[in-house]
Amino acid sequence: MQALNLPAAFEAQMQQQLGPDYPAFAAALATPPPVSIRLNPRKPGVDTAGLLPVPWCETGFYLPERPVFTLDPLFQAGAYYVQEASSMLLAEAVRQTVGRQKAYDGQRPLKALDLCAAPGGKSTLLASTLPPYSVLVCNEVIRSRVPVLRENIDKWGYANVVVSHHDPEDFAPLAGFFDLVMIDAPCSGEGLFRKDPKAVGEWSPEHVTLCAARQGRILAHSAPLVTEDGWLIYSTCTYNDAENGQAMQWLSDHGFKNHPLDLPADSGNAWGVTERVFGDNVGYQCYPHRVQGEGFFISVFRKTASAAVPVAKTRGFKSARLVHHKQVGTLKPYLRNADEFSFWQKPNDEILAVPIALEKELVMVDGALRSKGFGIEMGLFKGPDFLPNHALALSTELASNLPGVDLTRDEALHYFKKENLVLPNAPRGWLLARYEGLPLGWMKNLGNRTNNYLPKDWRIRMEIPEF
Ligand SMILES: C[S@@+](CC[C@H](N)C(=O)[O-])C[C@H]1O[C@@H](n2cnc3c(N)ncnc32)[C@H](O)[C@@H]1O
Structure with a gap:
């Protein structure tokens, strides 16, 4: 050097x-x-x-x-x-x-x-x-x-x-x-x-x-x-x-x-x-x-100086409303300790899971700050279908029994290139891409192909060397 x-x-x-x-x-x-x-x-x-x-x-x-x-x-x-x-x-x-x-x-x-x-x-x-x-x-x-x-x-x-x-x-x-x-x-x-x-x-x-x-x-x-x-x-x-x-x-x-x-x-x-x-x-x-x-x-x-004591101005979240109870049944299986969370829908329909133990504090933060994201971004209902969010796949609160596929290192890197993998033996529907047991993101297996739901901004741009 x-x-x-x-x-x-x-x-x-x-x-x-x-x-x-x-x-x-x-x-x-x-x-x-x-x-x-x-x-x-x-x-x-x-x-x-x-x-x-x-x-x-x-x-x-x-x-x-x-x-x-x-x-x-x-x-x-x-x-x-x-x-x-x-x-x-x-x-x-x-x-x-x-x-x-x-x-x-x-x-x-x-x-x-x-x-x-x-x-x-x-x-x-x-x-x-x-x-x-x-x-x-x-x-x-x-x-x-x-x-x-x-x-x-x-x-x-x-x-x-x-x-x-x-x-x-x-x-x-x-x-x-x-x-x-x-x-x-x-x-x-x-x-x-x-x-x-x-x-x-x-x-x-x-x-x-x-x-x-x-x-x-x-x-x-x-x-x-x-x-x-x-x-x-x-x-x-x-x-x-x-x-x-x-x-x-x-x-x-x-x-x-x-x-x-x-x-x-x-x-x-x-x-x-x-x-x-x-x-x-x-x-x-x-x-x-x-x-x-x-x-x-x-x-x-x-x-050491005295400080203002903040008081809650609102009881519920300003920026989200409670999810309809019929949808909660779809959401809960995605989380390990689902009973510890409440589910909220933002104006753009995205759904959040919020730790109930922290709700009061998060309501105060929500009331005070305009530009913020909190809780686990769960995903979105599109008609009867639920589209899980990438952040949910990476959450340490994710349930461990969801269907998924364990990828090799090479497959995992192609997943991160946002390529559609060929997985002939994988079950149909939403699947977690996993590597050494850790979730990487979502895929959807349609039978003849598997769609890759990695957010496009997260895609790795460098060439993958041959191993
Ligand atoms: C030393 S870096 C923070 C590194 C970060 N804490 C970490 O460990 O990865 C300082 C950060 O302060 C932000 N910053 C710059 N001007 C600022 C300001 N006027 N008020 C608050 N933050 C500012 C910068 O954008 C930068 O992200």
Whole structure:
């Protein structure tokens, strides 16, 4: 790997920040970035024998080299997410904060917001790490980035996740609603220089100033959303004090108290994560010469100021009405624990399954946000026929006894090319395409041919090599 052509002002900043460690840091930037994945605990199937674990995340593993992920049906099925290892430190932050709050167990759903969510790395981690009875709202402000977030959330397959597309200020009606707000802020991206050399070209001191100001605006809109005693986690992929230090200071000046994490310690701590102290605040920085990962920063705060107590304005969903009971009989066999769900029809006739335990919280989110999707997208009635949705096939709530066909790797990849497979011995009607037991999507066997119902935007475009 070639040494990066770093901007002089960045080099000077890092020399000052790292002192004698700077040459090791610069040398690490000239080495290939480690490749890591995080497993979906609800979609087992990845063989981790011989893989090195990511020390701070029990579902994280390093791969010896970078495969072509697109050509792995397990990746397409949502069995794992490709995530840079340092950012998995969020798992430990969650474990040490909301994860310890036993009071939430089954009592009152925990409400979490991932405000800057696309493409969904932190969101999928949160979905798997938060206590089981949680509502997780994953928001992305940039319209063109919402589809990739939606796709990654659908693949992950959790029924408690809402995907929304809003500006942070649109969340104002949900003031005081969230027990946890995650701000993985848009930043100068210094920590990604090795993985994404394009980020080097985008860096300038002016861009850092712009990012810091944008983060200030995001924090100002986020702070009121946290309930009293609730948590706010701030993270970036930069080393820049003008962003990280300033954001922490803003939080401690506006009703939040910094919460140090308890990381395995020696003088520099056994994981290699560096504690960075800014006045009374402490944050945690990953540097590529000290950890197997990129430059990630994380800091945890708890709200001490009082917060508005949100009240429900409506009793039912604004954007959906209950499904006719005659149709419920068709829908229930698709779900493992169907009695735990209620079924709702949207104005465009699409049907949602909503976890009954989370209904009250989801009604409040539905009332406050215009642009969002929640629950499991079940599908659509067309006359007497029911057309199941792709998201239902990927849902971890899908019943396990539905008719399906186990595909070979080659067949699975042709399924993902959206080709119509020839399956002479398969039963007629709707079938799940499966790979190593994991559902991939729907097919309909008409006898002389099998139609492929993979959404066309999900089709893989690369050529499939001969195996
Ligand atoms: C660091 S990325 C998020 C990465 C994501 N959390 C993950 O782990 O995959 C920051 C996100 O903030 C979004 N963003 C940009 N400007 C924003 C703003 N003014 N308010 C909120 N989000 C913004 C970007 O579109 C981007 O998706």
